[in-house]
Amino acid sequence: MAATPATPQSPSCTSRSHEASPSKSSQGVIMNAFFQGRCLFPRGVAPTLLAAFVGLVGGLACDGEETRLSHEVGSPEASTDLTAVVSPMASEASLASLAPRWEATGSLSIDRHRAASVRLNSGKVLVAGGYSYNSSSNNYLASAELYDPATRTWSMAASMAVNRDGPVATLLANGKVFVVGGYTSTGRTATAEVYDPATNSWSAAGAMRTAQEDCTATLLTNGKVVVTGGYVSTPEVYDPATNTWSLAGAQSPTRLGSTSTLLPNGKVLHVGGWDGATHATARLYDPATNAWSATASMATARWDHTATRLPNGKVLVVGGWEDVAAAELYDSTTNTWSPAGTMSTPRAFHTAALVDGKVLVTGGHTSNNRNTRQSAELYDPATNTWSLTAPMATARSWHSAITLVDGNMLVTNGGRTSELYTLSSAPMGRVAQGYTCGAADTFTPSCVYSASPDATYAWTAPSTGLFTFTTAGSDFDTVLEIVDSTTSQSLGCNDEANSSTSQSSLTLSLVAGQKITVKVEGYSVHCGNYALNIQ
Template sequence: MTATNPAGSATARVQIEVKAEAVAPEQLRYQDESVVYEAGTSIPPNAPRNLGGEITSYEISPALPAGLALHRGTGVISGTPRAAAAPVSYVVTGSNAKGSVSVSLRIEVSERVVAPVSLQYGAASVVYSQGQAIAENVPQSTGGKITAYSVTPALPAGLSLHPSTGVISGTPARAQGESVHTVLGKNAAGSVSATVRIAVAATGRWETAGSRLQGPQRTTATLLPDGKVLVAGGVVSVPGPGSTRAGHQAGIFPPQSLINTADVYDPATRQWTSAGEVATMRTHHTATLLPNGLVLLVGGWIGPSATLYDPGTGTFNTITGNKIYEPHTATLLPNGKVLVIGNVDKLNGEGDGNVTMAELYDPATGTWSQAAAIDQADPGYRSHRKHTATLLPDGRVLVMLGANARLYDPATDTWTKTAGPTAEHSMHTATLLPNGKVLIVGNGGTQTELYDPASGQWASGGTLPDPVGEHAAVLLPNGNVLIAGGRRSVLNLLARDDNSAFLYEPDSATWIQASSMAVNRSQHAAVLLTDGGVLVVGGAWTSSAEIYR
């Protein structure tokens, strides 16, 4: 059969068979067997089709929703539903003199679609905290039901709008000022909009922790077994034109005075008390908590010397036998010894001011021994003074200088070369992450890098907003890394100290801005407290201390 009009034609096949006598119908189907109608809207006729004998009468059970009807002769369902009705299964039976056949239909009547009248959010103007999951912001509307939502401009990074419910949820990734967003809600009959204002505050907060009794830079902060913190030594600027920040920025650099005082900070009382005097004035030194609870202070500008601090008696005792002084690093090894890497005493004509030597301190015997020296075949190892040393999970130590890297194995007392980073790093920090990788931050421009001991290869650690050096880096209990303070544009001698702070999230490999410190700091000390806070103390221009929480 072909049907035509001026625009074209369509063809359908109809099979007709003439029997000598009537036969029973074999199958019954409907054009729409599962359908949702809208109250108050006329429905398109729903016609049956069958196989076998011609059906002469139709019946339906239960009765159709009010306003709809079944034609008993043709089986067509038509009409205008008057009210909403829940979905119901209906059985239509078609029959003739020889038999009958049935089919099940599912019919629902929805409310009539009307345009939404208004839309608003429970939190129309809100400030979220960076890095913390927000409470769901649920929309409320009047008028017709909204079936689709959209938002412009895009929500702050980490937040999302559910397209069906309009709920705003997620975890803000970056701090930002207030942004204004328009949410559009619509259905088939119309649309409505609402405005949402969102600001994201930097994560964490800083609390004052008083001031150290003397306020040097280049000091050390060591967490003691009782939860207190030992801050020892350092250097202060002698009063004069160059001892002010303005004088420094004008290019006037003051003479500096080393100090031999030490203080103890008690987080429980937030009080500073004097710990007496270190036997020798120190700066650029290291302080290492030993397994026996003593603190080993090594080296500094003053030459090769070492001191043990006993928290139990509050006394300092000088020990002898070491040669390394400044610059150097001290790393506590799994066997309880301390690996010290740096320069030997050039004051006595033995050193050249570069990283050349390694030695070991054994707390069990109180003696020093020389470890294997770093291979100096690579000139890069002799041209970079400020290196880092990081204990790896397998017991080896990663030493980073400039664009070079070496691995020390305490079990064999040997050094091996490993791949170097893509950028040159100095005045940097190296932090061991929970996944076993090492995060390098500082003096590599804005780029940070990750070293993977398993593969011996480097990868990007993401991009910081500004170059940084002489900052502090602390691994937090949640696995993130806090970067606090430092000097911006560190290649410039007159670079400014900064109070910014950032968090690195290893799981997402992203950087987020943290709350800024109250004071600009560089060359300061930082240590993780037992309650999870981070104590930051001192710096180039301050004796104050703060705690990040």
């Protein structure tokens, strides 16, 4: 239950100065507010937060007036005055951005490590194969699972024909998924398979000349896939149109833990790796000539690193074995490498993926003590610098990171649980606390629409799926209504779903980016405290 607010004055919009009483939760800053008629006042908003997010819960005008907010911390010298002019929807407050965070998002049917993961054209994520420490039958997995961002749930997909630990997966131009290589209970496999999401079925995709594990598979601009690295000394190209294989240039050295990245010019950059020694060398594959050539070497030898193509076309190479924290940038226009800063800790067997124009690196471990990392870091191409961001709930290595259609990032494998990293402007969890006194125009127990509820909040769905809105901890009877902000259509209304707690709760299916208005009202002239929760 929210802390008891200051005694409310008469329901008018004249007095707007209130003493600060900040509170915190695991979800971030909670806006302690009380409501007078159609006015909303913030309590406990730090000056820097309020300055950064004008329009947080509270601090908005009544009927389009100019509202001056006075915030006091410790002494008058610390006071900060801010002015905001708002639209005629006077009582609407915006639940603005909280810090980036991780959210639990369902669990796999079994723990998986070194599984292949890829985002389908439907937006779902396919996870196939891997190794399980808890399998009751075969530790080398053939099973596959699908993650649905709309419901944030996992379901079983059809299993592969071959058990594969450490395969690689590539989304083909036709929307199918190509999976090759891996380690089975009898050793490495040369076979490949193709998954068809439309039929939820697998089909054989021939076999390479060499049994393969820890290789790379890169989709070319012509729709074919070049496979190299790992235990491959004879790179090969797979053609989905004919379901056949052919050699990709001359014989090359084996390179375990190397990476391959498609460049803007259509060539493939193959970097680093291990063959008894760790390498800093790099090679280029040109599909037009079906040939390999040397290019500039990195400053640091590494393997089991990551390589991510940035929006500007450069390739960011990060971390690796042995205990590498440094990063480097490859520029294909000049065939040169340049320093790209240093992470806070060395990482290998980590992940790197683009999130909102930056590169998010998660987990991994070091070679000297095998400490698995829980931390996460962001690389900003604009400043060529690194910064720590919110850590994962679970330490992971040998995991997967997939950027979803809505821009959030799914981290899975490296265990059984999954997590979602979100930069959404829509906070989750306990997002606001409030106090309300019924105005003249009120909701009724029968959920009759109220033109002027005691409190309204603007909120944008961060992703597609089910969301539950609850006036938790209410010490009075509340009514909760959700309205589509674009169409003004009521999406649902609930009047005290739980009579023992005086809570109201609504669960709605929303789509990513959908803007809604959350309305909270008390019966008649009842005054009381509540906390608005969104899960």
